[in-house]
Amino acid sequence: MSTERIGLDRLLETAVASLQNVAASALSKEVSAVERRPARLPRDMPGAYVPLLAKGDNLQVGIASSLDGCCSIARSLLMMGPDEDLSASDVADAVGEFINILAGELKTRIAKDLSPITLGLPLFLNGAIEPTEALDFAIADLRIGETAASLLIVHQK
């Protein structure tokens, strides 16, 4: 089955459900204020992305936030206090690991609809994805605890 049949909207809904579960268990945070955003990519928001490669489909699942928001996610994952040192590299690594965990949960949830799927390695982008005609998006704005973030599904047509 391809993304055309499962649909980006359903993928995003499943990703939100995965995020709720992973944020509760890995960050001890609740996900709230989930709102579907028009397909405009967030600007000036760093974030981490993991490729989900299925037959005939090339997807990315990502989480983007402000730099402070990314630091907050990293601190929660690492159970660090606000005064403990955290380098830019540590933030990228931790947010990458967080989206990796989320992608694993998403893969399990959609395995019966979009199989076989291979997970790639996470990548942290300190910038924005530039939209092109070859890309489709589904994006939800939300809060992870007090942190504003966007959850993205990017599909290369």
Place this chain on the structure above:
Amino acid sequence: MRLLIVDDSKAMRSIVMRALRQAGYEGHTFEEASNGAEALELIRRSPPDLVLSDWNMPEMNGPALLEAIRQEGLQVRFGFITSESTAEIREQALAGGASFLLTKPFTPDSLRSALAGAF
């Protein structure tokens, strides 16, 4: 006891070590490797009592590491700690000779149970 933690994420290696301490493994020796190739070199030099490995890693992934260990006849207990948790992945891990596959995120209790089953 010596435990080798293999993960390309420094954050996850730190989380695994913290969970091990919370699970009662305080005082044991933890070693780290950031991919399978680096881990294999460490194992060849001095096999640890247990390898805790991620699945997806650059250079050499977890399944390839496990296969290399078995092919070389190295006697090492091996468990996966990974975000991968489909039935196919679990079957592949156990068929390859892993003692367990623990899904991220995990708790110190679930880690303790997994390790108890490996010894």
